[in-house]
Amino acid sequence: MSGALPAPAAALRLVPSARWSLMFGNFVIGCGVMVVPGTLNDLARSLQVSVALAGQLIAIAAVTMALGAPLMAGWVAGFDRRRLLALSLLWFAAGHALSACMPDYATLWPVRALTMLAAAVFTPQAAAAIGFMAAPHERGRAITFIFLGWSVASVLGLPLSAWLGETFGWRAAFFAVAALAVIAAVWVFAVLPDGIRPAALSLRAWKEVFTSPLLMAIVLVTALSGAGQFTLFSYFTPYYKQTLGSSTEQITFLLMWFGAFGLIGNVVLTRVIDRVGPNVAVAVAMGLMATSLLLWPLGTNVTSVAVVLVPWALGCFSSNSTQQARLGITAPALAPALMALNTSAIYLGQAMGASSGGWLIAHFGFAPLNWVGLVWLAAAITLSLWAGRRAARGLA
Numbered sequence: 001m002s003g004a005l006p007a008p009a010a011a012l013r014l015v016p017s018a019r020w021s022l023m024f025g026n027f028v029i030g031c032g033v034m035v036v037p038g039t040l041n042d043l044a045r046s047l048q049v050s051v052a053l054a055g056q057l058i059a060i061a062a063v064t065m066a067l068g069a070p071l072m073a074g075w076v077a078g079f080d081r082r083r084l085l086a087l088s089l090l091w092f093a094a095g096h097a098l099s100a101c102m103p104d105y106a107t108l109w110p111v112r113a114l115t116m117l118a119a120a121v122f123t124p125q126a127a128a129a130i131g132f133m134a135a136p137h138e139r140g141r142a143i144t145f146i147f148l149g150w151s152v153a154s155v156l157g158l159p160l161s162a163w164l165g166e167t168f169g170w171r172a173a174f175f176a177v178a179a180l181a182v183i184a185a186v187w188v189f190a191v192l193p194d195g196i197r198p199a200a201l202s203l204r205a206w207k208e209v210f211t212s213p214l215l216m217a218i219v220l221v222t223a224l225s226g227a228g229q230f231t232l233f234s235y236f237t238p239y240y241k242q243t244l245g246s247s248t249e250q251i252t253f254l255l256m257w258f259g260a261f262g263l264i265g266n267v268v269l270t271r272v273i274d275r276v277g278p279n280v281a282v283a284v285a286m287g288l289m290a291t292s293l294l295l296w297p298l299g300t301n302v303t304s305v306a307v308v309l310v311p312w313a314l315g316c317f318s319s320n321s322t323q324q325a326r327l328g329i330t331a332p333a334l335a336p337a338l339m340a341l342n343t344s345a346i347y348l349g350q351a352m353g354a355s356s357g358g359w360l361i362a363h364f365g366f367a368p369l370n371w372v373g374l375v376w377l378a379a380a381i382t383l384s385l386w387a388g389r390r391a392a393r394g395l396a
Helices: 008-014 017-038 040-047 051-075 081-100 105-115 117-133 136-146 148-167 170-191 203-210 213-233 236-242 248-276 278-298 302-330 332-364 369-392
Strands: none
Touching: 017 040, 017 051, 017 081, 017 117, 017 136, 017 148, 017 170, 017 236, 040 051, 040 148, 040 170, 040 236, 051 105, 051 117, 051 332, 081 105, 081 117, 081 170, 105 117, 117 136, 117 302, 117 332, 136 148, 136 248, 136 302, 148 170, 148 248, 148 302, 203 213, 203 332, 213 236, 213 278, 213 302, 213 332, 213 369, 236 248, 248 278, 248 302, 278 302, 278 369, 302 332, 332 369
C-alpha cells in the first residue's frame, strides 16, 4: 500500500460522500444504458428502422461493454481512481451529446458503441474502489450501496427516458443523460480522495481467476441471468404499446412501477446481505424473476402486468448487486479483475438477451419472449446453486 493511500476503514470516515457520488455515477451510467430501451419507440420511428433493428443498439453497446470491461481493467490498473472515474463520466457525457446529433442509424451505432466504453470502465472500477476503501466487514454493504444507483435509474431514468422519447424525441433523452454525466463527473472528482489505486493484477492473478471453476461459474451466472431478463426487458416499451395498447402515461407508469420495486429490492438487500450471505440472496432474487417470467402471459392489461412485474423488479437489480458482492467477498484480492469480468458478464447477458429477443420479434412476434427468457434464467439458477454448494465446501 502506497503512503498516499489511507487505511481502508479510515477512508470512508474521511470521505463519507464518496459512496454517494459513486452511487450517483452508477445512476447516470444506468440511465445511459437504459435510454435506448426507454426511447425505442421514437428511435425506430425517427430513424425509420424496425423495432428489432433499433433494439440491436442495446446489443451493440452491450458487446462493447462486455469486451471493454476486462480489457480496460488491465489498461487502467495503475490509474488513480478519482481521475479515472471522473474522466470516464466526461467521456460518457460527450458520447451521449454526440449521439443525439447523429442523423441516421448507420452513424449512430458506432458512436453509441464508443460511448459505452465509459460504462465498461466506471461500474467495475467504482465497485473495486469502494471495496478497496471499505473495511472488510463492510465490503458487501458498501458495494451493494453504490449499485443502488442502477435501481434509482430504473425508477427515474428509464421512465423519464420513455416520457422524453414519446414527448420530445429520443435526442432530448440523450442530451439529458449527457448533462447528468457532467454533474456526476464533477461530484466524483470533488469528493473522492487521491491515491485510490487497487493493486494491479499480475498475469498469474488473471490466470487464477480464469482457472477457478467457482469464480467463472459465478460470472457466468450473471451473463445467463442478464440474457434471461433482457430477452424481454429490452422490448418493454414497444411491447406495452403494441401488445397492450398502452398510452405514454401508462408506459411511464409501468416503468416507474418496475423501478420502484427494483429500488425496494436493492434497499432490502443492502440490509440483509451480510446476514443471509450472497449465495442465498442470489437464489431468492433469481427465483423472484423466474416467477414473473412464468406468469407473464397472465398480464393482459396494465393492471395485471403491474402485478406480474413485482417479483421480477424485486429481484432484478438486487441480483446484479449481490453478484458483485458475492465475487468481492469470495476473492477480495482478485476484486478488480472479478468486478470487471462480472460487469462484462452483465453486458454480455444484455447482448445475448437483446439479440435473441430481436430475432424472436422479427420471426414470431412478442409471444415467445418470456419463455425463452425463462430458459436462460433456469440455467442461471441451476449454475448458481452449484456454485453455492461448491463455495460452502470451500472449493475454488
